[in-house]
Amino acid sequence: MTEQVAVVGSGYMGGGIAQVIALSGRQVVLADVTAEQAAQSRERIIRKAQDFEARELLPLGAATRIAEGVVAAASIEEAVAAADIVEEAVPEILAVKHETLRRISAAAPSTAVIGSNTSTISIASLAEAVERPERFLGVHFSNPATFIPGVEVIPHAGTDRAVVARVIGLLAECGKTGVEVPDVTGFVLNRLQYALFTEASRLVEEGVATAESIDTIARTTFGFRLPFFGPFAIADIAGLDVYEFCYGSLGEAYPERFAEPAALRDRVARGELGVKSGRGFLATPPERSAELVAYRDRAYAAMAVLLDEIGPAPVDY
Template sequence: MMPRAAVACLGAGRMGRGIAVAFAYAGHDVTLVDLKPRPAPSFAALAQAALDEVRGTLRTLAQLGLFAESAVDAIAARVHVVPEAEAGPALSAAAVVFEGVPEVVDLKREVLARASRLAGPDPIIASTTSTILVDDLSAAVEHPQRFLNAHWLNPAYLVPLIELSPGERTDAAVTARLRALLEGIGKVPVVCAPRPGYIVPRIQALAMNEAARMVEEGVASAEEIDKAIKYGFGFRFAVLGLLEFVDWGGGDILYYASRYLTQALGSDRYASPAIVERNMKEGRLGFTTGQGFLDYGKLDLDAHRRERLRAFVAMLGQLGLSRPPVVGD
């Protein structure tokens, strides 16, 4: 078997530890680099805490049935922690170096500059920032064509999605290499433009604020709103995604619903973007016309609907809501 690519993480905190679990589980050696100068006893305590958390996370996943608990030690042994003074060999040998230090621009720039010098020109370097745009950091990186953002969603070892955001100077081949590496460990990377909020944080910020606003307005209790999200909103969008759901129902429904809510609630936050009205005028309504936000021209729509309905039925089973029919009186 070919050896799997080594990975390094800048910072031994929550994000680094989560990434370490994900890669070690998939057979990769991972080195967590502690970049903060500290006395040897303090470093030893940090390293032990990081390794204990990695092991504890793996043990929990095993107890939840993901794999046999007997494999925990072998997986955990792939994770190492080193101080910056010993980081050179690990960084230069890594296929990718993930930066995971606190969300402070100057700190990230300083860390990326130091690490990119130690790593040499070959490893991909990716920030895991959730807020800072890639081009606000790339100037600090030597050979910035190998730099991009890779936004992991917590818990990093479980959530499949990773949002990749290349910058102006990012080489497209670098993005493709990182995407392939992540797919190789079972992740689902998506590529997005360098815009504030990426994809998921931008959408979820709107949804979370609206849920809080409904509590404030007395629309429903927090418990009832969360129940509606779990069994309605989340149930549907786990299968379809937002834009396919628009196409499923029809873009015209979104357009008219948005107009009503804007008027009834007196807020422009419900107004549709111009693309929704443009799709209507151009006849791209979704399933019924064969094209909406997505193109269904080459799909067997009946088979596609059955596949999606099958996924909904499976979701009912996962939620414990599947019931046999009542037959007869």
């Protein structure tokens, strides 16, 4: 039997999540503060799907599948009454989330998995409002949920391991990549994202560069690599000894901002320099270097073609 999923909170994020789940062939029940709001949101996500389909961003038939798969409920209790999985996507206000989660866990079947789309709030603190908290975890989609593939899956200390595996499996069937991360402030995504934003803001404050210049540099240099390689793969390819040298220069100029990470220093001390030594943060052997370079070149060339095809982003500075 196909799982039934309830999405509680039908705004921009909740609506996108409902689209994703409906496209996997599952029945989605949408709820919001009123029945009218849920019904209006259902119509909105269908219209958006029709637009995506017309622009060839979703396959033919996607809007029909969403229209057939998503229904609006009269209340939160009605939405979750027969749900196998519930995703809460209400505003990032602890009191609002607590009240919503209390209602969900009181009305949903005792076996229902309950997830929260929070991007900042501790999962353990949210779990305080959930009956049988072992079935509760964070399931953090990124905006826009319809198209961004990665999803942070965040158990708290009491989450049942089978629940984590079940959610990651569901995400895979929805075409998403679920990655388990620990319940720490900011999780992983926002710690990385805000670290970059902090340094970018400092560069503007110090008069080093304009916002436009920084955005351009980020997009056209290291950001160009990120769809294909994460920061550790990039470092391994460049060479960790090179990174250590650069940290020496940066640390001398900005000691409060660029202390060399112990994880880097320890690997270099052991001779683990990245691809050229066969081990760094990853374990890509030197004999795969030619294959790696060929992939890199093909990927970057394809990205350049794509960017030329779609043109510059419509932002003004």
